[in-house]
Amino acid sequence: MTDHMPDDLSAAGRDLRAYTDELRPKHPVVRNVADEWVLLRHADVAAAALDHERFSSAVSRYLQVPNGLDGDEHARYREVIERYLTHDALVPFVPVFKRVAAQLVVDLPRGVVLDAVSDIGAVFAVRAQCEWLGWPAELEPRLLTWMQENHAATRSGDRAWTSDVAEQFDEIIRSVIQPRRAAQVDAPDDVTTRLCRETVDGRLLTETELVSILRNWTGGDLGSIALCVGVIVAQVAEQPGLAARLRTASDAEVDAIIDEMLRIDDPFVSNRRVTTCPVRIGGVEIPSGARVKLNWTSANRDETVFDNNRFDPQRNAAANLVYGIGKHVCPGRLLATWELRIALQALLASVNTIEPAPDQSPEREVAPVGGYHRVPVVLT
Template sequence: MSRTPDKSQPDWDPRSGEVLSNQIKAYDAMRGRCPVAYSDYLGWSLFRHQDVVRVLDDHHAFSNVVSSHLSVPNGMDPPQHTAYRRVVERHFETERVNAFEPLCRTISADLVSGLDKGVEIDLASRLARPFAVQVQCAFLGWPSALHEPLLSWAQKNHEATLAKDTKAMAEIALEFDGYIRTLLEERRVAGSDAPDDITTDLLRTRVDSKPLSHEEIVSILRNWTVGELGTIAACVGILVHFLADTPRIQEHLRNNLHLLAAAIDEILRMHAPLISNRRRTTKAVEIGGRRIAAGERITIMWASANRDEAVFGDPDEFRLDRDSGENLLYGRGIHVCPGAHLARLELRVLMEEMLTRTEQITLVPGRPPEIALYPASGFSVLPVRVA
């Protein structure tokens, strides 16, 4: 029997100290206690794999248009989404992504070689965040002069999002707009001599016979940048922490680098680099015995769905023989991550360099990592030693 929601009594508080101190543990508990849960902060949160899959597979009932701000193509539904999605997808074609591997390897090797050996370092600030911003700029054709400004911008964006500070978020959006405006103006002035990169290509792209507007280009690049900087940095921290915490698996992967691709997907299944995404119901639905009206906010909890015991058994068991089709690491359906191949390449290359250029990665006794706060994942500070 379905239940009529009583919004005056939320099922949980996503911002409580208990939840924020260990998001993964808290979401595991919610999956068992209240798998479809209401809160003022997130609306309806879905914790089970089957419920998340239902939402991902039904873009008619669960819309991606969740913001009043332009979001290309993430915040669009078909048919509008379809045309803009093609614009994005062609920049992640296999040939282009594979051609990026040598430069990605150079960036990875330089960063790993620069790590201080035998002393405590913060892996998050020394490797995870610099790697994310450097590979992002390299793939998009942006200058190295943007590395430090983008690192600062990403931190301010996270803090404003966490605080739901709309004024700060608007100012931060304008700051990013300024970076893109400069890059685009440089390419317009250069004309046929503009660099042959993704940013230049977007200037020349047309959708429905019309060139992309400045606002559309900024939205596309902002979505890429927010996603890349946040999730790739989180991925690096999660991967290194897992290997440092499981020396037996670390040694096995050192001796079997060909297993890294599958191992990375499995580690990130256990500890999601992206906590959640939003949707909005277009009609009344029933999920998990809860009646949800049209126009309600839905939060799909990746960090819980990929640990659902009904699908994966023991969610903390590291296995390389799982059905990869059940892993929602890169999403599913029409909004599946278009950059999945690029992300997998970047992470594989970095971890290959990490394992071949070091002999051991260990956690620092008495110096536990600082867990990132929602909406981020991974670690804000990760003390390790490399040898």
């Protein structure tokens, strides 16, 4: 151990935001108990994300389309994926997401304690995704149960459990794509069917590639949207002035405020890279073939970049890393931004107040998950 490393490098059981705030000023790079080099400062995280030559995304032995690919191969698949996430491709779903959000908030009970993560965020995320992809509403309970189990498995750090849960999700995806691939003519005209007909290098996407793409669109992102809703509702409940500001703000202003709330408390914690040669970063020599973590949550709270983390949507937008940077920057940003804004606006439009539940504090998540585990609120 060298002097730039703290004694205890295990983040297990801790609130990652608080832990990395504590580490970052003195330790820009820490080597964790899993032998990964974790980058904590904004400049280093951004530099590594933009350096596609020396920091490869080929970190897993499993196929990960497109996030585990590099170079031209990544670009070919990324092009296919981006077609589904452009402004024009997503506009038709805006009224659909608004309907889903309005129905959900009308059904929420008033005057009792609700959990913003599981009762609002998770349910909205699953319904919006099913509508977008054309998946049957009957999958909702199965997907919600899966999200809870996936979350518990990730939290536990138990690899066998995590991979078992991942396999269950692949089963759900196969149950949706197999009939569409088999039916040449009368498959439903939806995003999933269109994706099944996409080609790369002049051939149809294989089942394994399709499962990987859809796992990326749904598996990870259902959880992220739910956690983002938790973070947003927690901040609105704690700062009544914010609700008033959001109610009169334009859509663009609401988007900027949400981005800033997520910057301060980014629940999408990190992504991995592997070095292709020895690299010096953050004052530390990292060998070739080392596993590196870009910690977005910490980079987004770097006090040297964000004026001591003062809440300022305009000033802080340019350096905000919630959706990443570089060739792997989140292609789902517009979809996530619209879903989150629509959910928040529907909630604010249908209630007078969103208040913290009396005598119950929000529970922070613990490593490796970010944001909140539970945000108890009362709607009136």
